[in-house]
Amino acid sequence: MNALRADCASCFGLCCVAPAFTRSADFALDKPAGRPCPNLLTDFRCGIHETLRPQGFPGCTVFDCLGAGQKVAQVTYQGISWREAPKTAEEMFAVFGVMRQLHEILWYLTEAADRAPADDVAATLTDVEKLTHADAKTLMAVDVDELRQRIRPLLARTSENVRAAIRGKKDHRGADLIGARLRKAILRGANLRGAYLIGADLRGADLREADLLGADLRNADVSGADLRDVLFLTQFQLNATQGDRTTTFPDTLTRPTHW
Structure with a gap:
């Protein structure tokens, strides 16, 4: 599961830019999608990371990209940030949304493969992992809903097998x-x-x-x-x-x- 752990130091602060924030109990301000959070530093670190909760940003402490951020930053865009190449920003943020879902699917499939090994689970895991290394155009065309439908019975079967006794x-x-x-x-x-x-x-x-x-x-x-x-x-x-x-x-x- 190590590849599915967030490594913020290898990311471009994508979770602080790509999604929208709405002023609420989770976020202290409104932020439209695609606009950097005012707390994001030039080196992509969070300026209030140690005090997010008391400063009104508990939603940030809950979020986890499951490693999608560094995959987009270092694999899809080969280490070139949206600040270095502004024309890629909109696409990069959209790709991050897709990759985040693919990594969640990888998390479930990896656990299923460990808990109740099966050929179809292993094959699907390989397919999805390969997909996460595709180029931006391919990723943007992924039908995530269809993929979730495809894995649902595999995960249900894993659950039934593990809990059967x-x-x-x-x-x-x-x-x-x-x-x-x-x-x-x-x-x-x-x-x-x-x-x-x-x-x-x-x-x-x-x-x-x-x-x-x-x-x-x-x-x-x-x-x-x-x-x-x-x-x-x-x-x-x-x-x-x-x-x-x-x-x-x-x-x-x-x-x-x-x-």
Whole structure:
């Protein structure tokens, strides 16, 4: 998973320029897509990186490009930034949006290949990885929605295989669990795909081997929760939660700095 970890030093501050920000609880200002954040320095570092949350930018601390930024910067555009070549800026920002989604797909496929190896998963993983090394024109033409449809059954099968032996597992696919009181809940092997767990109390919950693909975990309290061996949990999902030093999670992820 190392290639799917963000390396900001090898990027061109793409996440600080390409997306739009809306003044909200997540961002302290409005910023249109394609315009650099006023906190972005000339060397592409964030000028307030150490104090993002107290200065009103918690959304920045949640975001994770899964390595897409450095792939666009160093592979697609061969180390030439949008500042050095302004005519590439608009295209580069659009390519970043595509690459970010491709790297998310790579994250899921890589986990699927590790958890329940299968020839079709390995072949699809190879295809998508090859695609991320294509030129900008090819990337702009990618139908990401079609690709997601293609991998959905592969990930579903992986989930079913991994969770097959767990008895009494719950099915909460797409469930509205916003603010739910699930403290110390036994959710081992639960299907929580696409579930809305915004602000849910998951303190001390057992979520081992639960499927969290696409689950919305914003401000969910996972203090003391057991997230070992969960399926398809990404860094940006974990970053969106509130946890503590007793929260356990997969080794492929890193502990959020705000916990």
